[in-house]
Amino acid sequence: MSGAVMPLYVRNPDGTTGMIRRQCTKEYKLTPIKKQVRALLGHPAGRVPKGVFAEQWVGISRDEFDRAKDSGIQYAINRHPLLEMDWSRADCLRFLARRGWASTPKSACIGCPFHTNAMWRTMRDERPREWADAVAFDRAIRQGGVRGIHLGRPLLGQAFLHRSCLPLDQAPIDKVTAHEWGQRQGSLLDLIDKDEEGEPSGCSPWTCHGDGREILPEPQVVAA
Numbered sequence: 001m002s003g004a005v006m007p008l009y010v011r012n013p014d015g016t017t018g019m020i021r022r023q024c025t026k027e028y029k030l031t032p033i034k035k036q037v038r039a040l041l042g043h044p045a046g047r048v049p050k051g052v053f054a055e056q057w058v059g060i061s062r063d064e065f066d067r068a069k070d071s072g073i074q075y076a077i078n079r080h081p082l083l084e085m086d087w088s089r090a091d092c093l094r095f096l097a098r099r100g101w102a103s104t105p106k107s108a109c110i111g112c113p114f115h116t117n118a119m120w121r122t123m124r125d126e127r128p129r130e131w132a133d134a135v136a137f138d139r140a141i142r143q144g145g146v147r148g149i150h151l152g153r154p155l156l157g158q159a160f161l162h163r164s165c166l167p168l169d170q171a172p173i174d175k176v177t178a179h180e181w182g183q184r185q186g187s188l189l190d191l192i193d194k195d196e197e198g199e200p201s202g203c204s205p206w207t208c209h210g211d212g213r214e215i216l217p218e219p220q221v222v223a224a
């Protein structure tokens with residue numbers, strides 16, 4: 001994962017914190033998907049002829065209708081079946097629960113800095129291999145992992161996966177946020193899984209929740 005620009009938290013030399021502007025969704029997800037679509041259409045290398053296209057179904061529910069958008073490429077047309085059926089996230093959870101899928105967490109990269117404390121805890125307690133992977137990755141990006149990948153300029157501070165700007169295995173992920181308490185008191189099927197900022201978590205290729213989430217200033221870098 002180290003090649004893409006992830007939205008890492010950064011502690012600057014003067015003690016202030018920032019966040020690197022994200023470009024990872026494009027590199028990790030959109031570019032590989034476009035490549036595969038072109039291959040499936042029979043045009044892996046060259047230009048896809050006009051009128052040849054794939055229909056992509058994107059699972060955006062009524063709760064986040066404002067994230068529905070075109071693919072931006074002429075050889076892939078986005079459709080949004082959940083919006084066509086006017087389904088909310090709760091409708092989806094009920095549908096899945098009736099078919100035996102009791103737990104259907106949102107998807108995101110293992111080491112996504114947008115993970116909530118609850119998501120980190122679940123990973124640590126229930127998926128130790130993923131947790132070990134994330135802890136190792138967090139360690140690896142501290143000093144040199146992001147050097148030169150932020151606009152081609154070295155980063156002056158230290159980078160972290162957790163918003164506390166502490167190593168992941170020392171970060172206060174056991175802290176239960178006020179929002180999480182609120183969720184615990186609500187009904188399972190009525191809750192909308194939102195994080196500390198009140199934004200839904202998870203990251204799908206065409207609707208990455210990293211969009212618009214540069215909640216901290218850009219970190220300090222060596223002047224060009």
Ligand code: SF4
Nearest residue numbers: 024025109112203210
């Ligand atoms: S889940 Fe999305 S925002 Fe997070 S690291 Fe992966 S691509 Fe980036």
